[in-house]
Amino acid sequence: MKFIHAADIHLGNPFIGLDQTLPNGLKKLVQQSTLTAFKDLISSSISEKIDFLVISGDLYNATQNSPQIQESVNQQFERLNRADIAVFLSFGNHDFEANKQSHLAWPKNVHVFEQSVETKYLTLKTGEKIALTGFSYQTQRQTKKVINDFPVKTETTDYHIGLYHGAIGIDGDPYAPFNVGEMLRKNYDYWALGHIHLRQKLNDQPFIGYSGVLQGLNRKEVGEKGYYLVTSKNHVLIPKFHAISPIIWEELILSEVSDELDLINQVLNYKSTKITFLSVKITAQLDNLLNQRLASGTTLEKLREKTPMNLWIVNLTTAHEMLNLLAEDNIDQKYWLESFETVFSNFVISDYVSNQAPTFVRDYFMGEEGKKSLQNKMQQLIQSRKV
Incomplete structure (x- = not known):
């Protein structure tokens, strides 16, 4: 059988x-x-x-x-x-x-x-x-x-x-x-x-x-x-x-980055044989100039120009972008960040809203803008409850 x-x-x-x-x-x-x-x-x-x-x-x-x-x-x-x-x-x-x-x-x-x-x-x-x-x-x-x-x-x-x-x-x-x-x-x-x-x-x-x-x-x-x-x-x-999947999603975490050129070279060294959508997360401490270039999207645009056709860089994020909310609390930032990201990355509005809800409502909260709005609201809520 x-x-x-x-x-x-x-x-x-x-x-x-x-x-x-x-x-x-x-x-x-x-x-x-x-x-x-x-x-x-x-x-x-x-x-x-x-x-x-x-x-x-x-x-x-x-x-x-x-x-x-x-x-x-x-x-x-x-x-x-x-x-x-x-x-x-x-x-x-x-x-x-x-x-x-x-x-x-x-x-x-x-x-x-x-x-x-x-x-x-x-x-x-x-x-x-x-x-x-x-x-x-x-x-x-x-x-x-x-x-x-x-x-x-x-x-x-x-x-x-x-x-x-x-x-x-x-x-x-x-x-x-x-x-x-x-x-x-x-x-x-x-x-x-x-x-x-x-x-x-x-x-x-x-x-x-x-x-x-x-x-x-x-x-x-x-x-x-x-x-x-x-x-x-x-x-x-x-x-x-x-x-069997025609497209592979992957994540690359960079814990040591000296400058923009180093960042780009590390990403370009990522090998993929299938069409790959790659999220790059930077956990290293960066200087102000590189943080500004990342925030403006300049580095991401520059990187996308250099990557092969079978590799698409979905985003470039840094750990500090998400949270410095509880820096003075006794919570390990690494675990806090991972938990926070997991909750909102896996959020599916269709699991919580009636089928009768308008499609545009579902689409908004399933998109990056809607998720970001929810993240911001949660950050504000946590901030308001801090002792």
């Missing part, structure tokens, strides 16, 4: 917040990157001759999607249909009602999980019997512990696979909370998790883990992204990661 576990493809992700000076060629690549990764996933499924494809939530970035995206999805799933490859698809918190919206009919090989836990069955050409249990989100916030509704594996199936879009937590948490022990008690052979964009393993045998996104969606989602190709060996399902 062989199948692919993918999740969090986020077709239609707008990639808001990139610099307006981004060249048109790169801009088009970014805008098409999730779709490009999805098409490559389908091609890999066919070339690997898998038995079926599992997508554990957030195929789309939103509940409603453009006719162009729907057409592309239909075409790609039809390619799998012609190759006799089944698709098992659930929807997550981003696309929770996508199946209830007006859309093209699914090809006959596509099996969509409804908004309550259900089990679907597949018999392979080898005669092996596969059970797949999953669900699609009922609302944008799935606070119920859906794991309790999953049945225990029975002896009538050779392999039982769980599709679960959620996060470790307790009852009342917003994303289908679960814990590893609860999954282990179901006796499944594999848990294909979605929702967390970072690829990670929660348990070895049976495997419980997140495949992560196919394509990094912002500068915090660094490194290669892709899917798991899962094969059976001695009746154990073993995943192997395959990178």
Whole structure:
């Protein structure tokens, strides 16, 4: 048996917040990157001759999607249909009602999980019997512990696979909370998790883990992204990661910088074989002249003129730009800065605002200007509370 576990493809992700000076060629690549990764996933499924494809939530970035995206999805799933490859698809918190919206009919090989836990069955050409249990989100916030509704594996199936879009937590948490022990008690052979964009393993045998996104969606989602190709060996399902993202986000931290020329040379020494969007963070102490050139964007412009075509410098930031707020407090600035940046870099307005909110409100707070406004407000709040 062989199948692919993918999740969090986020077709239609707008990639808001990139610099307006981004060249048109790169801009088009970014805008098409999730779709490009999805098409490559389908091609890999066919070339690997898998038995079926599992997508554990957030195929789309939103509940409603453009006719162009729907057409592309239909075409790609039809390619799998012609190759006799089944698709098992659930929807997550981003696309929770996508199946209830007006859309093209699914090809006959596509099996969509409804908004309550259900089990679907597949018999392979080898005669092996596969059970797949999953669900699609009922609302944008799935606070119920859906794991309790999953049945225990029975002896009538050779392999039982769980599709679960959620996060470790307790009852009342917003994303289908679960814990590893609860999954282990179901006796499944594999848990294909979605929702967390970072690829990670929660348990070895049976495997419980997140495949992560196919394509990094912002500068915090660094490194290669892709899917798991899962094969059976001695009746154990073993995943192997395959990178597929057309664009890589990376971060370069410079702790020692003598002057502007040194800074530029250090960045130019960064080697990348794929198209890479690089964020450069400077933690070194800089003189006033270089700080002024960085603040004005002069150094960034100069650097972009010198970098190769496959490398785009997203931004140049210095540690002191973010916070000197608590310099006199007994808080390690390094950890404070990392925590502060993490909170606001991962902020997604769609997780906190009703679907009925105007699009321009969402777009503003997902952009750099909106995030900066929130950062400033938080800084003011912290400053006002300092003793």
